[in-house]
Amino acid sequence: MTASKGVTTTREGGVVDVAIGRVVAGDTVLDVRRNGGMTLFKRDGSGAAQTLSAGVTAGASVVRADVLANGREMSVLWSDGTMLRAVATMELTTESSEDAWCRGITDGVLLEVNAPLDALHGAELTINLCDDVEKKSHWYGGAHTLTQLWPMERAKIETGPLYPFDHGPNGVGSVVATHWVSSSGALVFADPNNAMLHFGMNSPTESRARGSAPRYFGVGIQNLSRPSLPVEESTTPARGDGVLRLQSRANYSDAGMLHPWQNIRTEADMRSSLKLRVAVALEDDARSATREALKQLPKPDAVPADALVYKPIWTTWATAHADVTQESTLSFAKEILAAQKAASFANGSIIEIDDRWQCLYGELDFDAKKFPDPKGMVKQLHDMNFLVTVWVMPFLQEGSPACEEAKRLGYLMEGSQPPTEVGEIFNGNAGFGQILGTAVKVVVDRVDWPPGHWEGGGGGADLQPGQFRWWGTQPVRGIDFTNEDACEWFVSRLKHLQEDIGLDGFKFDAGEPCFMPYGARTRVPLKTPQEYSQLYVDKVVSKFPISEVRVAMGTNNYRGLVRMGDKDTVWGTNNGLQSLIPTLLTSAVMGYPFTLPDIIGGNAYWGQSPDSELMARWAQASAFMPAVQYSIPPWQISEEAQRASDKALQMRETLLVPRLKALMEDARDRLEPICQPLWWLTPDDPETFTIDDQFAVGRDIIVAPVVYKGASYRRVYLPRGSWREYESATVLNGERWITVAAPLEKLPVFVRVS
Template structure:
């Protein structure tokens, strides 16, 4: 382990100092991922996807007054893991499906990962060419979160990377696919005592190669892992969240995860699915879904799968209100995303970023700043209709009623009923 100790006046300057040493992306993600929510099939359908269900999902989105944006087709769209072609039984005419989705105004992405099952054309094509990570046991096969066992693409092998990327581009050309959700990439999904084409000095170098050698080749992309890969322009998605309120992995965890992502040099953060993934048969109720949408509304990107109208009429109306609130700030989000290309400054920032000498800000993990002049304080506690809010130095206007408050103070028991998202705008000095 190598440790470098650098002294700076405060935590903000220390963070900026570190960001100067990191690779910068060449561009921000495409603006459509900021302007409207991504719609993924995962939480709604899990692996039961089909052409008919995807088209019905898109029609349902538009019929309920939501904007067409990006629709993401998740697990089990392939004929076999790693073959990178549609299951002909589930998707009898994928090209016409994509054409129809495009006509509705959607861009289309599909879910991919660096894993290949044995009973596939991809495995038979690549096994003798050294395209897969090997090991001393079971010829490199290992178990992951699905079945059957798989091998992993050797992302350290340039020929293997070219083979995989060319197959992704062939899929795009064949069916009109716009981009990809690049899942996995963590070294925990590798066989024991793995052997790669280029030896790794640290297992996390596999993650960096997956992101930089594969995902970075596509403009419309998201990844869920990173290691020294701040120079990549993809959205970086939080890991799968549970459909509960908890700080461990529910709604209460998304603001801390968002802020951590930004501080580490990954400003293009995609929080996970609004309302969580509905694992273990647990679906969000109206209150959780609404509060989740409000909390996510002024974060860099949004992603729905569980539909608000399925939760109830109140959820639908209040989620639409949260999206309308986002519309007021979407140009600000895009401006900050473009600035982040040059500086890696977070789009959504911890409160100490606004006032790094104010110790009151250091422990605040349930509110955040959008840029320098907007404070967002979502409610993330079940049944709460009020919350404490801290305003940093300056004068802050409550967006809901126009009242101006002096900063560097706590506002205890601030009213925030179910339809409210507390937002404060900095008053400019005259």
């Protein structure tokens, strides 16, 4: 299909297809054609047009087409039952809360696709990833993924459910948005409340063999048997389908994509037809399209607490995992102090005590054997000028007093009878990887392997109604955050712990709606899966100024840090170092400027350990991000790694810290990214569109870390303007590539020359 801006005819297979109607939204025009295809373009002919298509069955005929409101609204009905309503956003009334999410989009068009319940792909809208002129549009936004690629169309993201996951079946992660922007200025913004929302980007065109194993959601050790998704298009023999695909389906049933919400009912199950609502607009470039999207999102009322951003956060996780003790925590703190003193850093860091400080999960009492005097420990840490936080999540271990109390009060999610262990292992058309991974997880949960780490471990294999599987081995239940009393109960228990022990805040883990019991039921029925995550953040996490959370969708007003998911101790884009900057930039486009990168050096899972090079390069890549987080001490890796880390932090204190307050205030007011893609500086420069290993901080700093193993030089792109390398007086003209030396202890950083 070809489409020309401002022309109402297209050619498909040599047949002229005449537009049947036009909607004018200020400077933007939408033409709708008989086959459900659409062209969005600027009225003055500037810029690139964007082609879209409603999910109309091939060969369906137009039954009725009406243009209303002086050309600012139209509706079309096709013979297959598909109906399209297109209305200029300026026509949306302030009385309708249903339209609040897109009412403020300037010169936008709201597309509402309705389809019968039995429509094969639901109510569907596809957006071509290439524009109509240069065929080179690049796309950004949407979601964190396990394999994070920038720009997004480099990936082949299989169409699947769009809600926060801990490693979703198609690779979608814990931080999710419903808007996407292109380098040519297209904005696609889906209604966050679309029922049964599914999303795909450049999905594979090759069909998996009939009867092949499905993609599936797993936890903990199950993930060892799962591929890192999405796949990169360049690594496969076939290209993707070249479209951004959005669907509102009748239900979550999908034999090829297994996940927990296939067994949970919502109000959407009562619909008589399907409706997908998506707003589209054409801006001048990717930056203006992103800003238009960010205008629609809720804003925080304050910046993060100083302690979260001005000094590194130190967590016990990767060094101690579940074996953390009072003794090991104090020893860790003393090592940190000694290293800071040697590097002439003042303390003021947070030390976060991670997994298994509690006697039982959710009990919120320190294990007396491991922490004989937690109050005294916290005082000692405060005397060392540390703030102290602990790791918590919204699960309660079966048999704990807290769980029994919550049961009695009706504060837990209820559920149906889960599948048997055998039924779980052979769920769906299970393939070998799924069978092996699930079987190992069931055995691990049954026998509590490795043993000796957790009191009350094991017994989590044969699940009871209301229990669900997670990365630990204990049977757990989840708090029902639709119950206001349950939220207040949980918050009050956290505050009691905080006041009793002297804690300063919390690291909040989990909260994704994939951690719910089979057939989950809440006191107030959930309209969408992400509503559970939103309640967790709004009703619990937001009550604590010193906090971080890893789940986000529609919670842009949260004032703490939004953490990236756990990274593996590897180099690649498959959840390693090379995925760090793409994840940071995706967070920026989604409207989460207060990003906490994951642990420097990764999580050291499965026997992994960073060498000097990986540790040094990871520290450099993280140093200019909004916050910095360590667990593996660089001095335990090598003196070389320690020197590289210290130098990167010194550069942070010299260049970033003085600018950080103003950058955070701008982020608070407008969600303006602190760390930006290079196209944020020069959005009309095509060279910036695909750079995935550099980022800008504000308008004056370019950070270009080395993220490839063995590299001692790297190419750096300098945007338009005049620049100098840090600690150099030589002025360099921008809008060109240069090559710079980057030995292991050097982080290439460039500063704008006024």
